Amino acid sequence: MLTPEELAGVAWRISTRSPSTNGQCVEAGPLADGSGRVAVRHSRRRDAEVIVYTRAEWQAFLGGVKDGEFDFPVS
Template sequence: MSISEDLAQVAWHISTKSSENMGGSCVEAGPFADGSGRVAVRHSHRPDGEVIVYSRSEWKAFIGGVKDGEFDFPA
């Protein structure tokens, strides 16, 4: 199966924190359906654009950092 076929099976999610005040601009992320633990990320306004794919361990490290506040940059 090709990466484009794999991406067709991704269940994309947008954060509930995305609001109309942001113009709906947000990232979408979703797990691959193949059980690999990989997660794809893309821009919601460009669903046919570039996609970044993270391994299970990369995604877990990122989410852990988010939960620990490591990405709470000043606005």
């Protein structure tokens, strides 16, 4: 679990494609420690747990998104 100090330097981003205007989005941002790790959180629960991915994990996820691997029906 990251400390508040470690999270203080994260430049959080929300996708401009997000249709949500009520704060129900996912935010992601690189840790400021230069490790290449990326933190992910729910924008509505900013004080809740944050998931941290390594650079390799994040790149694999982005590659899968770009390749359409996560294009499944969502109701």
